[in-house]
Amino acid sequence: MNWLSKQFTFVIIPDANQSVQRFRLNGFILVLVPSVIALLAVCSALFIILFGGNMSEIRHLKKQLAASESGYAETLQDKENHISSLEADLTALSAQAEQIETKMSEITELELQLKKIAGIKEPDVHISSATIEDGEEGGQGGEEIELPASAEPTSLASQTEQEFVALSSRMEALRPSLEATKSAMLKYKQILDITPTIWPADNRKITSTFGVRRDPFSRRSALxxxxDIGGNRGDPIYAAADGVVTLSERAYPQGNNIIINHGRGIETRYMHLNERLVKVGDKVKKGQLIGELGNTGRSTGPHLHYEVIVNGTQVDPMPYIQEDRKERE
Ligand SMILES: [Zn+2]
Structure with a gap:
């Protein structure tokens, strides 16, 4: 008979005062229970061996993932910061383009004024920076692509780029125009230098104007x-424009008097001087000291008799006098 089918009796003796416990188990149960326990132990061991390593691997991967996540977040933040800073730069650049545009318009306007002063006529064709209103002379047309109105960085960037391209071409166009204005201004200055535009004395008190008046000596009407500019004996008298001294003498009724030839048929004459400080042949500059105010010749008191002579005829000096004497650099 197989021992698996045998019955086994177990006797348990707790202590001397208690009754003996006994129970029976057959051989199959006796084998099954330890076998199941052993199997469970082996499975547990295998599980621990197989997955215990993987768990640590998973933990490691999880850590790596977390580290990469925070790395990516940092990189993303860096990129966002960089983009924000680029956007700020772009906005500043766009504002700068607008400022340059305004300054360019001011320069163009100034140049127009200079041209007016120098008497240069504007060519008929010019680029207007202002939009021509409906109904005004001119007009514009053709297909145009609307710029997006949004302030998105990409549209702002292309808008700013276009502004700079436009500014660059305006500057290119301005250069030859300014060169022409400069040479015209130089010519204008040369003409201004030889035109008697300044006061020949410091005093502004006009005691007698140009024209017909009653002669203070004869009491008859005369031109x-x-x-006549009043002042004190010894006051400085200045050349009214660049020129060459063609006369410096004492005579009657002019007294001590000087004539300066400025070219282009224009001369100036200074009479009744106290002193003459230049001689015939001297080249004088506009505003240069040439004599002293006086009372020589036919004169009722210290004054300068100042004449502007155009092609041999005296004309009213007042329209010529435009400005004060300036100190030359
Ligand atoms: Zn006079």
Whole structure:
């Protein structure tokens, strides 16, 4: 008979005062229970061996993932910061383009004024920076692509780029125009230098104007061919423009008097001087000291008789006098 089918009796003796416990088990149960326990132990061991390593691997991967996540977040933040800073730069650049545009318009306007002063006529064709209103002369047309109105960085970037391209071409166009204005201004300055535009004395007190008046000596009507400017004996008298001294003498009725030839048929004459400080042949500059105010010749008191002579005829000096004497650099 197989021992698996045998019955086994177990006796348990707790202590001397208690009754003996006994129970029976057959051989199959006795084998099954330890076998199941052993199997469970082996399975547990295998599980621990197989998955215990993987668990640590998973933990490691999880850590790596977390580290990469925070790395990516940092990189993303860096990129966002960089984009924000680029956007700020772009906005500043766009504002700068607008400022340059305004300054360019001011320069163009100034140049127009200079051209007006120098008497240069504007060519008929010019680029207008202002939009021509409906109904105004001119007009514009053709297909145009609307710029997006949004302030998105990409559209702002292309808008700013276009502004700079436009500015660059305006500057290119301005250069030859400014060169022409400069040479015209130089010519204008040369003409201004030889035109008697400044006051020949410091005093502005006009004691007698140009024109017909009652002669202070004869009491008869006569043409007063110059401008009388009052002052004190010894006051400085200045050349009204660049020129060459063609006369410097004492005579009657002019007294001590000087004539300066400025070219282009224009001369100036200074009479009744106290002193003459230049001689015939001297080249004088506009505003240069040439003599002293006086009372020589036919004169009732210290004054300068100042004449502007155009092609041999005295004209009213007042329209010529435009400005004060300036100190030369
Ligand atoms: Zn006079």
């Amino acid at each position: 007063h061919a110059g401008l």
